[in-house]
Amino acid sequence: MSTMHFHLRLWKQKSATDQGEFIEIDAKEIPSECSFLEMLDIVNNRLTREGKEPVSFASDCREGICGTCHMVINGVPQGPGRGAACQVYMRKFSNGQTITVEPYRVGAFPIVKDLVVNRSAYDRIIRSGGFISEHTGGAPDASATLIPKPVADAAMDAAACIGCGACAAACPNSSAMLFVGAKVTHLGLLPQGQAERKKRARSMVRTMQEEGFGNCSNYYACEAVCPAGVKADVISMLNREYIRGELSEAVGAID
Amino acid sequence: MILDAKIPEGPLEKKWTSFKNNAKLISPANKRKFKVIVVGTGLAGSSASATLAELGYQVETFCFHDSPRRAHSIAAQGGINAAKNYQNDGDSIWRLFYDTIKGGDFRAREANVYRLAEVSGNIIDQCVSQGVPFAREYGGQLTNRSFGGAQVSRTFYAKGQTGQQLLLGAYSALSAQIGLGRVTMHENSEMLDLVLVDGHAKGIVVRNLITGEISTHAADTVLLCTGGYSNVYYLSTNARGSNVTATWRAFKRGAAFANPCYTQIHPTCIPVAGDYQSKLTLMSESLRNDGRVWVPKKKGDSRLPQEIPEEERDYYLERKYPSYGNLAPRDIASRSAKEVCDEGRGVGPGGLGVYLDFSAAIGRLGEKTIRERYGNLFEMYANITGESAYERPMRIYPAVHYTMGGLWVDYNLMSTIPGLHVLGEANFSDHGANRLGASALMQGLADGYFVIPNTLGEYLSTQFGKKVSTDMPEFKKTETEVRARVEKLLAVKGTVPVDEFHRLLGLIIWNECGMARSEAGLKKAISDVRALRERFWKEVAIPGTGVELNQSLERAGRVADFLEFGELMCVDALTREESCGGHFRVEHQTADGEALRHDDKFAEVYAWMFKGEGNDPELVREELKYEAVHLATRSYK
Numbered sequence: 001m002s003t004m005h006f007h008l009r010l011w012k013q014k015s016a017t018d019q020g021e022f023i024e025i026d027a028k029e030i031p032s033e034c035s036f037l038e039m040l041d042i043v044n045n046r047l048t049r050e051g052k053e054p055v056s057f058a059s060d061c062r063e064g065i066c067g068t069c070h071m072v073i074n075g076v077p078q079g080p081g082r083g084a085a086c087q088v089y090m091r092k093f094s095n096g097q098t099i100t101v102e103p104y105r106v107g108a109f110p111i112v113k114d115l116v117v118n119r120s121a122y123d124r125i126i127r128s129g130g131f132i133s134e135h136t137g138g139a140p141d142a143s144a145t146l147i148p149k150p151v152a153d154a155a156m157d158a159a160a161c162i163g164c165g166a167c168a169a170a171c172p173n174s175s176a177m178l179f180v181g182a183k184v185t186h187l188g189l190l191p192q193g194q195a196e197r198k199k200r201a202r203s204m205v206r207t208m209q210e211e212g213f214g215n216c217s218n219y220y221a222c223e224a225v226c227p228a229g230v231k232a233d234v235i236s237m238l239n240r241e242y243i244r245g246e247l248s249e250a251v252g253a254i255d
Numbered sequence: 256m257i258l259d260a261k262i263p264e265g266p267l268e269k270k271w272t273s274f275k276n277n278a279k280l281i282s283p284a285n286k287r288k289f290k291v292i293v294v295g296t297g298l299a300g301s302s303a304s305a306t307l308a309e310l311g312y313q314v315e316t317f318c319f320h321d322s323p324r325r326a327h328s329i330a331a332q333g334g335i336n337a338a339k340n341y342q343n344d345g346d347s348i349w350r351l352f353y354d355t356i357k358g359g360d361f362r363a364r365e366a367n368v369y370r371l372a373e374v375s376g377n378i379i380d381q382c383v384s385q386g387v388p389f390a391r392e393y394g395g396q397l398t399n400r401s402f403g404g405a406q407v408s409r410t411f412y413a414k415g416q417t418g419q420q421l422l423l424g425a426y427s428a429l430s431a432q433i434g435l436g437r438v439t440m441h442e443n444s445e446m447l448d449l450v451l452v453d454g455h456a457k458g459i460v461v462r463n464l465i466t467g468e469i470s471t472h473a474a475d476t477v478l479l480c481t482g483g484y485s486n487v488y489y490l491s492t493n494a495r496g497s498n499v500t501a502t503w504r505a506f507k508r509g510a511a512f513a514n515p516c517y518t519q520i521h522p523t524c525i526p527v528a529g530d531y532q533s534k535l536t537l538m539s540e541s542l543r544n545d546g547r548v549w550v551p552k553k554k555g556d557s558r559l560p561q562e563i564p565e566e567e568r569d570y571y572l573e574r575k576y577p578s579y580g581n582l583a584p585r586d587i588a589s590r591s592a593k594e595v596c597d598e599g600r601g602v603g604p605g606g607l608g609v610y611l612d613f614s615a616a617i618g619r620l621g622e623k624t625i626r627e628r629y630g631n632l633f634e635m636y637a638n639i640t641g642e643s644a645y646e647r648p649m650r651i652y653p654a655v656h657y658t659m660g661g662l663w664v665d666y667n668l669m670s671t672i673p674g675l676h677v678l679g680e681a682n683f684s685d686h687g688a689n690r691l692g693a694s695a696l697m698q699g700l701a702d703g704y705f706v707i708p709n710t711l712g713e714y715l716s717t718q719f720g721k722k723v724s725t726d727m728p729e730f731k732k733t734e735t736e737v738r739a740r741v742e743k744l745l746a747v748k749g750t751v752p753v754d755e756f757h758r759l760l761g762l763i764i765w766n767e768c769g770m771a772r773s774e775a776g777l778k779k780a781i782s783d784v785r786a787l788r789e790r791f792w793k794e795v796a797i798p799g800t801g802v803e804l805n806q807s808l809e810r811a812g813r814v815a816d817f818l819e820f821g822e823l824m825c826v827d828a829l830t831r832e833e834s835c836g837g838h839f840r841v842e843h844q845t846a847d848g849e850a851l852r853h854d855d856k857f858a859e860v861y862a863w864m865f866k867g868e869g870n871d872p873e874l875v876r877e878e879l880k881y882e883a884v885h886l887a888t889r890s891y892k
Contacts, residue, residue, distance in 0.1 A: 015803070034531045035639075041533055045752040048807065053798040056806055058321065060494040061330045062534045063635065065419055068325050068494075087638050112465055113804045120442065123322050127434035131427035132386045136306040136704045139377070139384035143341060146395025156388040156413055159420060163324055190386050 003029040004095045008043065010055050011102040016110045022100070023055075036079060036088035037062060037069065040101075056114040062086040064227060067162035070169070071115045072102045077169035077225045084164055084227040104169035108176070108212040119165045121211040122179060128207035129200040130183040132192050145191050158185040160228040167222035167230075173214030178222035180204050181234030184241050198255040201238065202245035258511070258862060258877040261665040262366040267883040271370045274666070275709055279716035286311035289715050292459055292474040294446045294501055296323035298418075298696060299679025300480030301425035302703025308432035310708055315472060316429070316438055317461055319445040319496060319809075324426045327482060327494040328699060331418025332539035332632065334402065334410035335382075335696040337375040342399055346407040348372045353884060355694060358404040358584050359659070359687020360836035360852065361886050362517070364860075364879060366666060367684045374705040375697055379411055381704055385424040389413050402692035403540055404584040404891075410693045415539055415631045421696055425703070445809065446501045447740070449477065449508045449675065450733045456505075456675035457723045458730060460737045464809060467802035469738055471730040473723050476674045476714055478707065479505060480699075483658035483680040485518065487817045487824065488769070489761025491655035492524060492537040498813035499820045502662050502681050510670040511862035511875060513663035513683035515820070516828035519690055519837050520770050521656030522548075522588035525639055525649075526608045530758075535654040536639055538611070538632055540692040543581045545616035545625065546649070548572050548588070550609050554599040560610055560648050571595055579891040586689040586837045586850075587891060589653035593770045594848065596652075603650045610648035617645065653770060657695060659686040659837065660827075663862040663877070667710035668702060671864070674714055678702035683860070688836025741801050744811050749794035753810045756791045757817070760784065764821050768828050773841045777829040781822055788818040823863060823872060830874065833857045854886050 006027045013020030025047075030039050037059050044054035060068035064084045073079035079088040093099060101115065109117040147155075159182070167178035184201050187193035193200070216235050223232040248255045263270040263277075281289065289312050293304045296318040304316040320326060338351040352372035356363055379397075383389065389411050390398045399408040413420040432438040443464045450458035450471065458473040481501035485491035506512045523538045549570045551563055571591055576583045583591075592609050595601065602608045617625050622645055626633070633644045640650070661683040668676045668684075679699040686694065724730075767773075767780035791814070799805040834843040834850035835857070843851045860877040 031529055031531050033528050035533070038531050038533050041754065042531060045754055048752040048796050048798055049750055051750070051796075051798065054807065056804055060320065060325055060496050061327065062495060063330060063536050065416065066325045066327070066329050066494060067322075068320065081638075082634075083638060087635075089638070089641075091641065116804065119321065123324075123430065123442075126427065127430045129434075131431040132384065133431055134381070134384040134428070135309045136302075136381055136428070136708070137377075139380035142339070142376075142379045142383040142389075142397055145383075147391055148395050149391045149393045152388050152391040152395075155386070156390075156420075159386075159388050159413075159423065160416060162419075163322065186388065187386050190388070192384055192386050 002032045004032050004090060006030060006093065007096070007098040009098065009100040012055060012114055013111055015113060020111070030090055032091055034090055035062070035086060036073065036090065037086050039090055056116050058116050059086055065162060067164035070104055070117065070119070070164050070166065072104060072169060074100055077104060077166040078164065078227050082227065082229065084162065104165060106165070106168045106174045108174065109165060109168065121213070122163050122165060122176070124211060125176065125180060125204055125207045126183065129196070129203040132187060133196060147191060151189055155186050155189040158182045158189070158230060158234050161230050162228050164227060166225045166227060168213060170221035170225040171214065172219055172221070173217060175216045175222070176208050176213040177216040177235045177238055178226060178230055178232065180208050181238035182230045185234040185237045188237065188241055197241065198245040198248045201241035202249060205238070205242045256671070256864060256875050258663065258671070258875055259665065260364060260877060261667060263666065267365060267369050270366050271373055278709055279712040281712045281715055283311050287313065289313065290315065290474040291476055291478060292317070292472060293478045293480060294459065295326065295480035295482060295681070296320070296426070296429065297326035297328035297480060297482055297679060298422055298425055298699030299703045300326070300478070301422065301429045302700050303478055303480060303678055303707050304438050305425060305428035305432050306704050306708050307711070308437040314432070314438040315441065315474065317441045317444045317446060317459070319443065319464060321442055323429055323440065323442065324423060326422060327497050328422045328696070329419045330494065331696055332415045332537065333541040334400065334412035334417045334693040335378065335421060336402065336409050336693040337379045337411060337697065338372055338409060339376050339379060341397060342408045344407045346409050350407065351375060351409065354405050355685070355691060356687065356884055357889055358691035359689050360850065360889055361687065361854070361858065361881070362835050362879065363685055363687030365881060365883060370706065371685050371698060371701050374701045377705055378697060378700045382421060382424050385428060387413060387420045387424045400541055400544055401582060403543065403582045403588070404691040412541065415541070415629060418696060421700065425700070446504070447737045447812065448504045448733050450730050451508055451672065452723050452727060452729045455673045458725065460734050462737070462741070465804050467800070467805065469734060469741070471725040471734050473725045473730065475718050476676060476711065478676045478678060479662065479681050480678045480703070481681045483661065484820060485655045485658055487760065487821050488655040488765050489757045490527065490532060490535050490765070492521060492535050495534060498816065500813050500816045503816045503820050505662060505670065505672065505675060507865050508672060509865065510672045510675055511663040511864050512660070512823060513860050513862040514660035514827065515824040515863070516768065516831060516838050517659035517688050517836065518655060519585055519657040519659060520589040520653045522585055522592055522653050523611060523651045524654035525636065526603055526652040528604070536635065537654070537656060538636060538649060538651060540585070542611060542629060542632060545628070546581065546611040546613050547615060548581055548609055548611055550595045550600040550602060560612070569595070569600070576891045583891045584689060584691060590770060590839060592653055608650040608652045611651045612648035613644060657690055659683065659688060659690055663860065667713045668707055669714060676707060676711070678707060688838055741808070741812070744808060744815065745797055745801055747792060747795050747797065749796050751794045751796055753795055753797070753807055753814050756787065756795060757810070757814045759787055760814070760818055760821055763787070764824065768825050771839050771841050772828050774829065777825045780825045784818065784821045784825065791815065791818055826872070827861055827863065831857060831861060858886065
């Protein structure tokens, strides 16, 4: 198996209030078949053997679905290519290349340590309305409502969001509208989601603003980096749903 | 100790109904007074938390992830079974029940499995109501596919991301309850011990992974929904964080651990490439609907797959199991792959791989259909291996995927510690010695949405006026013990990274307690695990402190528990002198290499009780009484 060498610039920051700085490490003899996170494992284990503290980074499933990993590799949130950082493979880099790894820079995602940030703002947005209020037990038979395949497919495409936060990290405005749009589109397209449709869009957007995320200015960097391939169309849908929701409330309609 | 499974009286088909008709109820006014701790937010934990909160209980939920949505259920690809019979292909509750019992090689408890099949349809209804976007036909109806061990199409799916969609459904229900203030959610909180008061589970000790703060939490009952222990093998398809700590700590407080040797090796994973590898990636079983498994007939055939003519290929699953073919159950498909590789007919680096070939399906259905069905899986495969499965067959090899063993529970999902309930993969109850595909999602959600809300009253109704608080000495004592354990880890100050011990442990367990197990091998594994454990406590390196985010410390705690658990697993495998399902003892096989059960001696659950450090665990048995099914030799021929 062939090996590669890299020059790494890794962000170290002890805590949210700490200044933080890049440290430079030569990563030698890295198997060319390994993944980016496995390369970081190798580097961390070497640091540990030398009695130094490793660089903290989050990861779990390592197959691109759980959304735990989050970092910016050479300026790109979640790194080059489609998929999350855990799906980046070293063969995508050239031998001897300098690679800069830093945390997401989003005000609403405070840094915890090194490459790890706190993305709980996304959970709070979901808690404010990203669901269908359906108590267990009372559901009608699953086949009772027919949902045309194109509608179900479009809902699925939006629902594929892994909640990793790359969209906000890529956006010059730190906007979370791809994330919020994905949920509003997923539930808004389905017949089951109609009852709470207006309230949902209204309340999720308001929470998003309270959390400090910016607005969309049609840059589409979010779509370019989204590991789950969520399309920026969901933002158009979000805007329509939100306006409908706000107007409805403004005129005192029953929704 | 006698294990009382508390199975309701009456015929199999009536047990659950009669249980519900006679179950102890807690009135709405009293539900508010009871506090429930839920540990884990996978399918079982999220669905239980949401449902119990909807019912009015005070729920406190804990997960070690930074968000409940990250739990490993999210990675399940293929689907979820339900006996809906929407396809009119002869499915029924009985068939789903029987397939599951048979798939488990007649080592699961009848009553639990029947209940699982009974509520399977409700799960689909519930999920659709929550907005889970299951695959549909053009007419708008739900569509199904087949999974291993079944001759009907009863698997519901959402592309190759069914686990994700089901978990996000449960997460959204949980989020709604958190938003309403009915569930208190503790993220980044790892359970490190269970607190017992008068022998009852009444609380937990957790460490905040961000601040290192150790705290205690009290409740009227504790639900463990903490998943399986596949990562004892180091390399598995499980997420890196999945661990045995919560269930192992409960074991050491008195919960019996049942059938730890029952592990599932999944036949279709991307083969291991090198020592640096941190995990294995599953390629969904659903691929076997359209992919054909083969190896060259000739040993050491180094030609490219497309250069090997049809007559020189061995489609060994179709040859050996004509009626189930490529959809033979997982244990059988895995063992067959090992067999052909052991014969020297494996493909790829090191000869540890077999082909999964889609060319016939692409010819029959067109690339577009295949792309629609499995697009994301093919993409994942290309990303990892750099090869396109549209152009050449995938190379696959078995990998550890799921663990059927777990904490022993009765029909009410309560362990041998009163008040400690165990749900989902963390318990042992439904899959016997082998789990069929698309049944894990079904069980996790069945336990959380439909079983525990009905069975919890049996325990809580005995607990009026028995409130506990974290000021009690039992809480202080357990907290002190947890602190001491963390300090002990930090005090080792060795030079060997945690990952190295984990990798070595994995190799021991994979080699001796993996797809084939022998008496000599297991004995050797036990002594090797002990030696490694000793080394760990002398040489492990944990830089940093305990009062900050310290990932080495997190992992060290989990690996320390795996190093103890691995031994129990081998002891169980050594004691079970038969082959059944995923547990294949080489001494017990038929002339043509199939698993040979010994029902006269081993139609029993083996549950192990902790008897103090340094002492052998005590074996307690639960006899499996089969009233409705006839014990048969499993045949998929």
